[in-house]
Amino acid sequence: GDSVTQMEGPVTLSEEAFLTINCTYTATGYPSLFWYVQYPGEGLQLLLKATKADDKGSNKGFEATYRKETTSFHLEKGSVQVSDSAVYFCALMEYNFNKFYFGSGTKLNVKP
C-alpha cells in the first residue's frame, strides 16, 4: 500500500543553518506530494506541494522537488530562523484512490 516515511526528529539547528528533512514515499500510481507545517497549539498548514515528477514546490524560503526516480520529496531551506521551529509533515495523495497519507512528523527546533 501507499506510505510516507520521513526522518525522525527532533532536528535541532542553529539560526541560519541549512535544513534538510528527508521524505520518501511508496505509491502505486501518480501521487501529489505535500509538506505541511504545524506550529505549537495549531492545526496543520500547507507549506508547499508538487503534483507531478520534477515539479518543485516552494514557499517562505522552503522548497522540495518531486523526484520520481528516487521516490523522494525532501524539504530544504537555506537559512532557518527561530520562527521556523515547528513540526513538519510530509504527505501524499493518491489520485486513483483519493486518499491522503501522512508521515509521522519531524520536529524542528531552531536555536538563536
Add this chain to the structure above:
Amino acid sequence: EADIYQTPRYLVIGTGKKITLECSQTMGHDKMYWYQQDPGMELHLIHYSYGVNSTEKGDLSSESTVSRIRTEHFPLTLESARPSHTSQYLCASSFPGTLNNEQFFGPGTRLTVL
C-alpha cells in the same frame, strides 16, 4: 487562509460525559475528515465524509461517531468519554478533484478526559 473552524479549542471533562466536537467550513468542500493526533505527533484518520449523508470509518478504530447533514458541518460525538480519549482532534476538508486537492485543517480541539 483556510476557513475551517473547530470548537471548542480546549475541553476538559469528566469520565462518562457525552461531548460533541464541532467542525465547520465555509469553502463549500465536499470532503471532510477527522484525525486524532497522539502526543508523538502522528496523525490517525478516524472518520471521513465525501458529502452530505456520507460517512466512513478511517484507519484507526474509534468509539466516536460523526454525521454529515449539511455540507459545511461535520461534528464528532463521543457518547461516553473516557481518559483514553484524551488527545488532539483535527478536522480537515478538501475539494474532491485531483488538482487543487490539498487538505485544509482547522486549529484543532485538545480534549482532556479526567
